[in-house]
Amino acid sequence: xxxxxxxxxxxxxxxxxxxxxxxxxxxxxxxxxxxxxxxxxxxxxxxxxxxxxxxxxxxxxxxxxxxxxxxxxxxxxxxxxxxxxxxxxxxxxxxxxxxxxxxxxxx
Numbered sequence: 839x840x841x842x843x844x845x846x847x848x849x850x851x852x853x854x855x856x857x858x859x860x861x862x863x864x865x866x867x868x869x870x871x872x873x874x875x876x877x878x879x880x881x882x883x884x885x886x887x888x889x890x891x892x893x894x895x896x897x898x899x900x901x902x903x904x905x906x907x908x909x910x911x912x913x914x915x916x917x918x919x920x921x922x923x924x925x926x927x928x929x930x931x932x933x934x935x936x937x938x939x940x941x942x943x944x945x
Contacts, residue, residue: 841855842861843861843864844863845863845865845867846907847863865908867907867908867910868903868907869914870909870911870936871931871935872939875940879939879942887901909943910930911931911932911933911936912929913928913929913930913931914927
């Protein structure tokens with residue numbers, strides 16, 4: 839059985855999952871690796887939710903979208919075409935790099 843979840847995902851839906859369950863997720867999914875997690879912790883969390891003025895819009899967007907949201911730890915492959923970046927692939931990467939920040943980002 840595949841569990842079909844839509845972002846934002848409720849705590850109840852997460853609690854109903856078990857190790858080994860297959861999950862299909864629909865909605866906006868963010869990608870982030872260790873540098874992004876470190877950035878969120880240093881700029882948004884350690885400041886007590888008072889980011890630098892230049893980062894307020896990003897902070898508010900992430901605060902809204904990551905509440906019940908999904909972060910996919912991936913190693914993206916991008917290509918520049920006509921002065922624009924395009925995703926070619928987004929393969930999974932180990933989450934151990936993010937572990938030092940994960941609890942803070944999840945909270």
